[in-house]
Amino acid sequence: MRCGYCYNPEIVLGKGKLSWEHVQDFLISRRRLLDGVVFSGGECTIHPQVIPFVSEVKKMGFEVKIDTNGSRPEVIRQLIEENLLDYVALDFKAMPENYWKITRSDLFASFEKSLEILIPSKVRFEVRTTVHSDQLTARDLQAMETWLRGKGYAGTYYLQHFRGDKQTLGDLGESKKQTLKTESGVWRN
Numbered sequence: 001m002r003c004g005y006c007y008n009p010e011i012v013l014g015k016g017k018l019s020w021e022h023v024q025d026f027l028i029s030r031r032r033l034l035d036g037v038v039f040s041g042g043e044c045t046i047h048p049q050v051i052p053f054v055s056e057v058k059k060m061g062f063e064v065k066i067d068t069n070g071s072r073p074e075v076i077r078q079l080i081e082e083n084l085l086d087y088v089a090l091d092f093k094a095m096p097e098n099y100w101k102i103t104r105s106d107l108f109a110s111f112e113k114s115l116e117i118l119i120p121s122k123v124r125f126e127v128r129t130t131v132h133s134d135q136l137t138a139r140d141l142q143a144m145e146t147w148l149r150g151k152g153y154a155g156t157y158y159l160q161h162f163r164g165d166k167q168t169l170g171d172l173g174e175s176k177k178q179t180l181k182t183e184s185g186v187w188r189n
Helices: 020-029 050-059 073-081 098-103 109-119 138-151
Strands: 035-039 065-067 087-091 124-129 155-160 177-184 186-189
Touching: 020 050, 035 050, 050 073, 065 073, 073 109, 073 177, 087 109, 109 138, 124 138, 138 155
Parallel strands: 035 065, 065 087, 087 124, 124 155
Antiparallel strands: 177 186
16 A cells, blocks of 8 residues: 555655564563564565564564554454454555545455454454545545444544654645544544
8 A cells, every 4th residue: 555644654665674583682682571562564464474473473472463454354364363463453544435545555345354354353453544634524534434333343443633743655734623523422633
């Protein structure tokens, strides 16, 4: 994906690299100081070694969270089946009609499948959306929450306002303030 608000452009563009040995050494030095490890990105599930890496981190005694856009449901399913996940943050970018505009991808069906895998699982997870007023309106966000509830998601739907205080993949500019009435209350950014 190429979301304009992505705050890790160096990773998405292939410039952020660490060796697995470096990561292992760091984690070993932090045993009993850290409780868990977050696999993020870009998109962590596209890494060809993500499952063995997560498995190694679990063997070290850490809890594991992944931040994912849901584009690789088969990886999420395998991580769940192998009991390797403690928490998932699933990014809900947009409904199908806005998905390309925001992500430059056609991966909505993959996101939907990931959600369908997570809902009946025993893995704790949240759904969240990054909001920029030029990309998503209050009406869009209300439709997204209604769709989520219709799919059976009963958790908190987190909306995170685009801050624009770091370099991102796109030049989005300021996001205008919005007020949104949701099923679970009122959100203001």
